[in-house]
Amino acid sequence: MPHEKLISNLLGIPGWRVREVRLESETLAVEIDREAGAGYRCGGCGDKFLFCYDHEPTRLVRDFQVWGRACWLEFSPARVACPRCGIRTEGPDWIRLHQRQTFRYELYLAHLCDILPVLDVAQLEGMDKSTVYRIDRHWLQRRAETTPMPEVRRLGIDEIAIRKGHRYATVFYDLERRLVVGLVEGRAAKAVSRFFRRWGKRACKAIEAVCMDLWTPFMRVVRRYCPQATIVFDKFHVFTYLSTAIKTSRKPTCSERTSKRFIAHPIAPTLRPSSKTGSGAAPRAVWHPSSPWPAASDDGKRASSPSSLTASPMASRKVSTTPSRSSSAGPTATTLPPTSS
Ligand SMILES: [Zn+2]
Secondary structure, eight states, X not given: XXXXXXXXXXXXXXXXXXXXXXXXXXXXXXXXXXXXXXXXXXXXTOOEESSOSEEXXXXXXXXXXXXXXXXXXXXXXXXXXXXXXXXXXXXXXXXXXXXXXXXXXXXXXXXXXXHSOHHHHHHHHTOOHHHHHHHHHHHHHHXXXXXXXXXXXXXXXXXXXXXXXXXXXXXEEETTTTEEEEXXXXXXXXXXXXXXXXXXXXHHHHOOEEEEOSOHHHHHHHHHHOTTSEEEEOHHHHHHHHHHHHHHHHHHHHHHHHHHHHSOOTTOXXXXXXXXXXSSSOOOOOOOTTSOOOOOXXXXXXXXXXXXXXXXXXXXXXXXXXXXXXXXXXXXXXXXXXXXX
């Protein structure tokens, strides 16, 4: 097969052939022309004509990449003398009117936008992001118009942040089919109501359950338009509120316990190092609450301090005090009971 015929077959546009291929700096320019007898299609009404009126200057239309290089198709659009539309530019069936991308390339970009962010698609294909946005928007609208909307029984409503600051959009999901079925700007009751009004009474009646977070406008609107639907709260939001409530309720208790831990009791005994610890070792407490308190000595040298005993519930216990230390440390200072060696 000659190379010209092979390249024309690779082009894959019926009625058109490749006349010349040029490799430019970073792109591939493919000059194409009509095959003999292919005819012309009116860009207004779509009628076909065998002859053209004249030709316009050369246009460039972007197509699939070839071996990593952007590919531009060059052709001269014809004008036809249409009895109904007058002198009109032809509208080939492989390109949308006044567009600079082929049909198949736009569909390819739209499919890429389904799985990648628009900015990534623009960077991948070396295109302006506004062009990719425009193409994606057009094909999404076409898809929404031509695809029959299935009956939704379990609807999900959630909000997403769309810009910096408190700017939100509300997204509606078909939870069974995992499809996005609606998107409105804002999260107020007015915006959400707009979706349900467009959705229609019949579709609203078919909804059995609606899953949402604890946002009051969502609940109010669902109650108004889908009174038969069961409202189910999102588990994530419920757990968030629940953990916040637990933390809030535990905070005073924790702070109270923490503060008690470091406040000395008015008659707490003064700890002294054990006789067994060395001079360099850290002092070790020898008293323990479970240790028995010794009774006051009979000789009267360890008389209890009345002021310290009556100020505390522990006054019923028999606490021994040393007069010499209590005079220096105040009436609440007590000493440990003598350890039995
Ligand atoms: Zn026409």
